[in-house]
Amino acid sequence: MLKNEKIVANPKYARAIRAPRTVPTEYENSPRNQPRICTIQLNKTDTTFGFDIVYASNTPLRRFDRIIEIDDELMENESTAFVEEKLLKARTRGFIKLYLVDTKTYKFYKTNNLPLSPKESAKKLA
Known part of the structure; x- marks a missing residue:
């Protein structure tokens, strides 16, 4: 796959990652090209x-999410x-708010010259 995409990769840095055999339902049913807000609260x-x-585990984040805002x-x-x-x-505060996009959404926004950040969107509309 990497060769087909003409991506040079050094196998020395490769790491095997277990992934689900099928796409999770919440991902399949989520809107396409839509940024998301994810809040995570630590418990005691x-x-x-x-x-x-x-790397992400046990969070609402998805594989290949890109953090746009913290x-x-x-x-x-x-x-x-x-x-x-x-x-x-x-x-240390025990709480984080993330504004995220997946790889395809990021590419869609960049290709179409759309602002990713809510602040950038507001500026463009003003």
Whole structure:
């Protein structure tokens, strides 16, 4: 598949990930090209939100989600270190609000020159 897409990948960095054999129902039934808001509240025994920048588990996040905003702050052009810092700060508060898009939605918005962030959308409409 990578060869067909002309994507060069170093197998040294490859990692096997178990995925469902079928697409989950909530994903199949979700609207296409639609950004989502995901809020996660830690309970007293949680020490993490259940995901990091490259891996998610036990959260409402989906594989290949792209974080556009964390707590209403645009992340698209921020460094990985900055995003990780925001996640750590949110973890100490025990709550995080994410504005997300999947890979296809991201591509759709970029191809059609549509603003991804609600703030960008408001500016464009003003």
